[in-house]
Amino acid sequence: MPKPPPQRRKVTLADIALGCDVSRATVSLVLRGSPLVNSATRARVEAELKRQGYVYNRAAANLRRRTSSSIGLVVNDLGNPFFAEFAAGADEALGRAGFVTLLGNTGESPERQQAVLNSLVEHGPAGIILSPAEGSEGERVLAAVGVHTPLLVFNRELPDAQGEHRWDTLEMDNERGARLATEHLIGLGHQRIAFFGGHRDSSSVEQRRRGYTGAMRDAGLPIDPAWLIESAPTRLEAARQTGALFLRDPAPTAAVCYNDAVALGLMLGLTRRGRRPGEDFALTGFDDVAEASVSVPPLTTIAVDPRGRGRQAAELILSRLSNPDAAPGHTIAPVQLVIRESSCAPHSS
Amino acid sequence: MPKPPPQRRKVTLADIALGCDVSRATVSLVLRGSPLVNSATRARVEAELKRQGYVYNRAAANLRRRTSSSIGLVVNDLGNPFFAEFAAGADEALGRAGFVTLLGNTGESPERQQAVLNSLVEHGPAGIILSPAEGSEGERVLAAVGVHTPLLVFNRELPDAQGEHRWDTLEMDNERGARLATEHLIGLGHQRIAFFGGHRDSSSVEQRRRGYTGAMRDAGLPIDPAWLIESAPTRLEAARQTGALFLRDPAPTAAVCYNDAVALGLMLGLTRRGRRPGEDFALTGFDDVAEASVSVPPLTTIAVDPRGRGRQAAELILSRLSNPDAAPGHTIAPVQLVIRESSCAPHSS
DNA sequence: CTGAAAGCGCTTACAG
DNA sequence: CTGAAAGCGCTTACAG
DSSP states (O other): OOOOOOOSSOOOHHHHHHHHTOOHHHHHHHHTTOTTSOHHHHHHHHHHHHHHTOOOOHHHHHHHHTOOOEEEEEESOTTSHHHHHHHHHHHHHHHHTTOEEEEEEOTTOHHHHHHHHHHHHHTOOSEEEEOOOTTOOHHHHHHHHOSSSOEEEESSOOOOTTSSOOSEEEEEOHHHHHHHHHHHHHHTTOOSEEEEOBOTTSHHHHHHHHHHHHHHHHTTOOOOGGGEEOBOSSHHHHHHHGGGGGSSSSOOSEEEESSHHHHHHHHHHHHHTTOOBTTTBEEEOSBOOGGGGTSSSOOBEEEOOHHHHHHHHHHHHHHHHTOTTSOOOEEEEOOEEEOOTTSOOOOOO | OOOOOOOSSOOOHHHHHHHHTOOHHHHHHHHTTOTTSOHHHHHHHHHHHHHHTOOOOHHHHHHHHTOOOEEEEEESOTTSHHHHHHHHHHHHHHHHTTOEEEEEEOTTOHHHHHHHHHHHHHTOOSEEEEOOOTTOOHHHHHHHHOSSSOEEEESSOOOOTTSSOOSEEEEEOHHHHHHHHHHHHHHTTOOSEEEEOBOTTSHHHHHHHHHHHHHHHHTTOOOOGGGEEOBOSSHHHHHHHGGGGGSSSSOOSEEEESSHHHHHHHHHHHHHTTOOBTTTBEEEOSBOOGGGGTSSSOOBEEEOOHHHHHHHHHHHHHHHHTOTTSOOOEEEEOOEEEOOTTSOOOOOO
16 A cells, blocks of 8 residues: 655645546545545545545635635633633634634724734635724724624624614623612612722613612612712722722612622722621622632622623624525623622621 | 725626726736836726725635635633633734634643644644643644644643654743742741642643752752642632641641642632631742732732733744744743732741 | 736536 | 536736
8 A cells, every 4th residue: 555645735636636536526526525426436535535634725615615614703802701701602613613713802902903804804704703892983893894794793882873783793681680680689688789880981881780770760779879889890990999888878788790800809898998798798790700609708790601602602693694684683692690698688787 | 986886796806907907917916015016007906996995815815825824723721811811912923923813722622622623724724823632642633733734832741652742832931930939938938838739640730849849959948748739720629628738737837839720729728717828828829810919918929921922822833934944942931920918928936 | 017827726517 | 427627816927
């Protein structure tokens, strides 16, 4: 049996055809699993493919067939575990469907986002999943993506000057999540509940505040404007803002926090002021980051399953491929309340 | 001025050539910035490119030129912030160099890794950066990657049956990092220092233990075998193993932890037993994860700058592209001691 | 300075 | 069941 020649050039269909005396067309049919090919011929070709170590050139095939086997995945902050999990979920589902992921990380810069999109588009992805950088605009994004490539926007709203949306969206159910958290605290007996952290101009903060406000109103509980406390959505800033909760008397006995980072910061701030989170003061987070379950006390929070959201995003863009002319869809992803020790009943004093 | 026609088909070089009455060759020269083209012609062509909204088809160009503009990036666990940061750094540097990143996440499964590599290779990346799944073998990886595609292996050793390595590597300086941490604790006055966490059969645990052992020996300090404590490299398991530190009398006064997760778990375990980390007991981590600086107390640790390592990996694989025949390189990445409050002087008792 | 022609590695009607 | 031919969108010597 002849050894595979130690080639420098890559092996092509023509090499295989030559090697077992059939046409390139026949080899191609074998590769694509066509039932037309005689099984003896097929066997010969397959042996030769193995012998020469043939590697399919999918780019050439895509060019000829005018198809694409890649999907662009552009995320605003891969260093953030939430988006890293999202990317992992999307990549998993795309890979399973036979697509390769073209990654781009924008680091929250709209300029980098434009550059990344322009570069990605030249590689001809079948679609693009975009978790937009803060401050990006629909008009510019669409100019880069073009009209031929389906776009799925994840997580944040992309302002669209033209009013009607021209892309699919997948968003968290922020309002419902905050409502669940607030209702949980109310159910424990709390009456004075704050909404803590986040900047008011962010669309997700606005949505979560709406859920909180709705739950309070439905329970007939008043909201003191002093209980709406803003802070950058980071642990450090949240810790610094802790004091704002206790400026007025009577102070809140619980807080619905904008997200887990803020909640963990608030725990730190409470501890520093001699209050025990989960005993003297109840709080909830949002996101269910890995740390939420191992903090002290463990954090009651809203699980959003970012990996599942990534899979969902992949499925949405893939289904769009087979259905290009349907109206843009707007999907709201489910959220779930996870009860842990940080949400205690009010201290009876 | 005629409006751009609302086309369904993608615009090609031929459309542009037709639109401004030159040949496709000339358009191609304009696109590639050739100085041969008359500036008036160039201007006409460029106007037409803009008017029709032309998008370069890089796949077609790559096919013709027999080049590639992508690099495969295969990581073992994108959900882990360390590797997510690594991926972000690699993507950033690759993008700057004009390459697009083909992402693949293996989730620590050698089987998925084979599937991912087989799929990636068909897209013809110019090179592959691989952070191997636990238990993967050089032989199988190489069979999938082939001999045409340069491979850079990051972080973990890939066992090679053939003895001599056939790929480039980039590894953390684990030994030096653990040595720095140990010397720091010794410098503070500690004499009984444990090495805490990680499984002995992992190559990185072995390397870090070697650094610890070396520093202890150089300082003339004995190591009680009971101070070498194994645990899964997770926060939870580490917290559970805390008691093992205090079984013998006199107990250690400090611990070099395998990584930050373990160190944070140990802090938790200490707190639960009424010992104050950073006051009654000193400890150090490894990795400098985001949480290390905001834990209570903040964690003294070894910074490895995963994002910088990603950039470094990109640069290594890119330099390999222009130098295919050089001997495989083995790069050791620098590490750095970051001193915070968790490493206190021994309690004077 | 510009165009005609060939070719990158594949696929796909179309004959036979 | 198999092969000859054309073509996907680009680039590159080669003429002129």
